Amino acid sequence: MVKFQSALSNIQQKLVLRFRETAEREELLSRRFTANDVTSVEMNDAELVHNDRLNTANRNVDDLIDHGQSVMDSLRSQKMSLKGVRRKMLDVAQQLGVSTTVLRMIERRVGEDKIIFAIGALLTLTVMFLFYRYYKG
Secondary structure, eight states: OHHHHHHHHHHHHHHHHHHHHHHHHHHHHHOOOOOOSOOOOOOOHHHHHHHHHHHHHHHHHHHHHHHHHHHHHHHHHHHHHHHHHHHHHHHHHHHHHHHHHHHHHHHHHHHHHHHHHHHHHHHHHHHHHHHHHHHHO
C-alpha cells in the first residue's frame, strides 16, 4: 500500500509540474512585450573602475599586437637588406680573389726592392768609404 501511495504522489507531482509549465508557457506566449522607455545599466564605482581597466587592458593588448606586427615587418625588410648585402659581399670576395694575387705580387716586389735597396746602400757606403780612404791618405 505504501508503494501505491508513493507512486500516486509521484504521478500527482508530475501532473502538477506539467500543468504549471503549461500555464507559464501560455502566460509567456499571450503576454505582449513593449519597448522600455528608459534602458540603463546601473553600475557602482567598483564596476566602473573594473570596466575602465578592462578597456585599457584591451587597448594595451591591441597596441602590443600592432607593435609586434611592425617589428615583424621590420625584420622582414632587414632580412631582404641583409640578403642584398650578402650578395654584394660575395661579389667583393670574388673580386678580392683576383686582388689577393696582385697584393701578393706587390708584397713580393716590395721585399725584392728592400733587398735591392740594402745592396745598393751597402755598395754606396763601401764606395764612399773607399773614396774617403783614398783622399785621406
